[in-house]
Amino acid sequence: MKSVMSGSAHNKDVDSINLDSVKQKGIAKRKRKEFARDPRYQGTRKLVDELNKAIGPDKRKAAIEHANVEFDHSDEVQHSAELYLGAANVLCLVLSMSDKDEEIESICSALEMVYRAERQAVIISYQDVGAALVPLLIRLLDRYEVGQKVLAEATIEHISKILLHMTRISELRVPLASHQGLFSVLERVATLSLSVENRVLRMRLLANLANSDGNKEAIFERSSLLESTMKVATLDKSESAREYASAVLMDLASHPANQIEMAKIDKVLGTFVKLAIVEDKVETREYAVSGLQNLAFEKQNRKQLVTYGSGVVIEALKKTTSMDANDKTRRRSAGALTNLACDETAEQMGKHTGLLKTLAHVSVTDKNADVQQRATLALTKLSNSITVKMSCWSNLLDALITASHCTVADGIVTAMFRVKTRAEENRTSMANYPRLLETLSRIVLEAQEADDVNGTPAAVYKDCENATKAIAHLANDPLNHKVICNKHVLAALVHGASLSSPSGAVTRDAAILAMERMAMDHSNRPMMARFPGMLVSIAKATEREMNEELNGVPKSSASGQPRLAKPLLMSLLVAM
Numbered sequence: 023m024k025s026v027m028s029g030s031a032h033n034k035d036v037d038s039i040n041l042d043s044v045k046q047k048g049i050a051k052r053k054r055k056e057f058a059r060d061p062r063y064q065g066t067r068k069l070v071d072e073l074n075k076a077i078g079p080d081k082r083k084a085a086i087e088h089a090n091v092e093f094d095h096s097d098e099v100q101h102s103a104e105l106y107l108g109a110a111n112v113l114c115l116v117l118s119m120s121d122k123d124e125e126i127e128s129i130c131s132a133l134e135m136v137y138r139a140e141r142q143a144v145i146i147s148y149q150d151v152g153a154a155l156v157p158l159l160i161r162l163l164d165r166y167e168v169g170q171k172v173l174a175e176a177t178i179e180h181i182s183k184i185l186l187h188m189t190r191i192s193e194l195r196v197p198l199a200s201h202q203g204l205f206s207v208l209e210r211v212a213t214l215s216l217s218v219e220n221r222v223l224r225m226r227l228l229a230n231l232a233n234s235d236g237n238k239e240a241i242f243e244r245s246s247l248l249e250s251t252m253k254v255a256t257l258d259k260s261e262s263a264r265e266y267a268s269a270v271l272m273d274l275a276s277h278p279a280n281q282i283e284m285a286k287i288d289k290v291l292g293t294f295v296k297l298a299i300v301e302d303k304v305e306t307r308e309y310a311v312s313g314l315q316n317l318a319f320e321k322q323n324r325k326q327l328v329t330y331g332s333g334v335v336i337e338a339l340k341k342t343t344s345m346d347a348n349d350k351t352r353r354r355s356a357g358a359l360t361n362l363a364c365d366e367t368a369e370q371m372g373k374h375t376g377l378l379k380t381l382a383h384v385s386v387t388d389k390n391a392d393v394q395q396r397a398t399l400a401l402t403k404l405s406n407s408i409t410v411k412m413s414c415w416s417n418l419l420d421a422l423i424t425a426s427h428c429t430v431a432d433g434i435v436t437a438m439f440r441v442k443t444r445a446e447e448n449r450t451s452m453a454n455y456p457r458l459l460e461t462l463s464r465i466v467l468e469a470q471e472a473d474d475v476n477g478t479p480a481a482v483y484k485d486c487e488n489a490t491k492a493i494a495h496l497a498n499d500p501l502n503h504k505v506i507c508n509k510h511v512l513a514a515l516v517h518g519a520s521l522s523s524p525s526g527a528v529t530r531d532a533a534i535l536a537m538e539r540m541a542m543d544h545s546n547r548p549m550m551a552r553f554p555g556m557l558v559s560i561a562k563a564t565e566r567e568m569n570e571e572l573n574g575v576p577k578s579s580a581s582g583q584p585r586l587a588k589p590l591l592m593s594l595l596v597a598m
Contacts, residue, residue: 050106050146057103065092066100066107073112082116086128089113093135102143104136110147114155123174126162130180137187144187148194159184160203167207167214175217182223189230196236205247211263212250218260225254225266232270238277241270242284248274252293261303268297268309275316285323291330295338298355308351311342315354318361328367336362336374343397344380349390356384356396360403368407372414378404379417382424391430398431405438410448419452423461432481436465436488443495453502463514465489466529469521483525490518490532497539507546511536512553519559534563538586547597557594563587 057063069085069092076085093104104110110133117129133155137144159181166174188194198204208231211224228251231237241247255267271293274280284290294317297310314335317323327335339362342355359381363371371377381404384397401421408418425435439462442448452458469486493511496502518526518533537560540546550556564587571585 046146046149049142050150053102053106053143053146054108057106060103063100063103063107066104066109070104070108070112073109073116076116082120083125083128086116086125086132089132090128090135093132095135096138098138098140101136101139105139105143105147109136110155111151114151114158118154118158123177127174127177127180130159130162130177130184134180134183134187137184139187141191144191145193148188148191148197152188152194152197156185156188156198156201157203160201160207163207164203167210173214173216175220178216178220179223182220182227186223186227186230189227192234195231195234199231199234199237199240205241205244209244209247209250212253218263221254221258222260222262222266225251225263225270229266229269229273232273235277238274239279242274242277242280248290252289255293256296261301261306264297264301265303265306265309268301268306268313272309272313272316275313278320281317281320282322285317285320285326288330291317291327291335295331295334298338298342298351304348304351307342307346308348308354311339311346311351311354311358314339315358315361318358321364324362324364324367328362328370333370333374336371336377340374340377340380343393344384349393352384352388352390352393353396356381356393356400359400360396363400363403363407365407368404369412369414371404372408372412372418378414378421379424382421385425385428385431385435394428394430395432398425398428398434401425402434402438405442410445410451415451416455419455419458423457426461426465431485433484433488436485436492439492440488440495443492446499449496449499450501453496453499453505459493459496459506459508460510462489462493463510466493466514466518466533469517469526469529480525483523483529486518486521486526487529487532490514490529490536494532494536494539497536500542503540503543503546507540507543507549509553512550512556516553516555516559519563520555530563530566534560534587534590538590541590541593544597547594551594551598557591560587560591560594564591 058067069089072085073082073089076082089109093101093109095101113129113133113136117126117133120126120129137147139147163178163181166178185198188198208224208228211221211228216224228241228247232241251267251270254263255271256264258264258267271290275284275290291314294310294313298307298314301307301310314327318327336359339355339359343352343359346352346355359371359377378401381397381401385394385401388394388397405418405422408414422435422438425431426439428435443452466486466489469482493506493515496506515533515537518529519537521527521530537550537556541550567585567587
């Protein structure tokens, strides 16, 4: 349990902590007095005094051993008391005067223990002793790593953990990274035969530093450190080391100042692709995909990412979007594809084998609604830029037909049908494309069925409206009049024209418009006139239009289109 020192006043101090040295000195002074008066920390005060007075080698050895026993616990508040009462200061002093390997290891062990303290205590201790302690620790790492055949793994581990405790504090990351020699220490991880634990610690330390915006540019600009990180990410035998290396690369790719240059480095892209595809650890794959998503956010990078390695980035994102077991990874992967989609990349992405089909399949079948929505967004963003003249046009139509079954699309798939049919050059191709008319008809009918049962949600009405307008756009081309006059389309238009809810008003008008255009082909009129419900739905529309006219409404109140129902009805009656 925490002591009373961790009460509300203490938490308030922690929450309001910052690096203002004057304020921190005041807090430190008050805390030292509080801990010094508290009888529970009498043993800590005595131990710090013992370390301070241990001048002879035997006394110093005994005091250090005592410290390793007393400081070895997991109580953060107790460790904070140790820092406030000067344990780190005196241990740093003793360490600076020691030259024996065994003693150095023992002192570093004790230092690591006391830095398991609370956030505020670590910050104040760093401000108090960090300027002396951190350079000393870096020199010791140089001593035990550079040119050594046998590494002092235990001492290296203690030092790495001390630095790691400091980098847990976000405010300390930039000042820590500014210490001369620290980047050299970090980049050695790729060349030294360190233990697995020490390699992981070294990469955790770098990952914490890279998580600070103030360090991202400096780390990226040090090419040897970037190279070491990529080497660990791709070759290290420890999956945890690879995980943290992947996190470092992800964070570096999130900084706008790094993104353009980072995307130009083939090895960076290759590393992300490999990690996204072959890694077993969920977090590593997620970080790699997030890194690609970060790079894809920069507009200048999109062409580079799409064309790199004959499309390996797209292939990796396609696979992770459809196959990764982790929801976040699939969502971020679909997000990366959304970022990449633009006018300059749409044709290349549309031609990539299976990409459009995969996005459509994911939009319908993925178990996570967010992933479905992201995949749908990626598909529709590509759709905006793909034209009928592109070789991937038919792939797009197939994908949109599949994606029309997505239940969380919020109308964006059907809106794409409407947008594409608005363009004259697309209409003949779309009207004659297999299953497209049936798909639009189904969407309209689904809204009517829902209206009959439990009431139609707004999104369903929007889909119905978009699909009906798409049919009306197709009917604007005389070459389509014959092909769209089939039982599926006629059933949809009858249903659309018969919607009774105010939310269906625009759909009703669009259905009448489509019928009127189709009836311009005289050969269609007999079939239309005899189709079940057709004349009834048009008669109801005629009645609505007459009421509007009697009420002084100049045009259809819903869409502003001319009143078409009465002449349409007359033409069909004549055809009978």
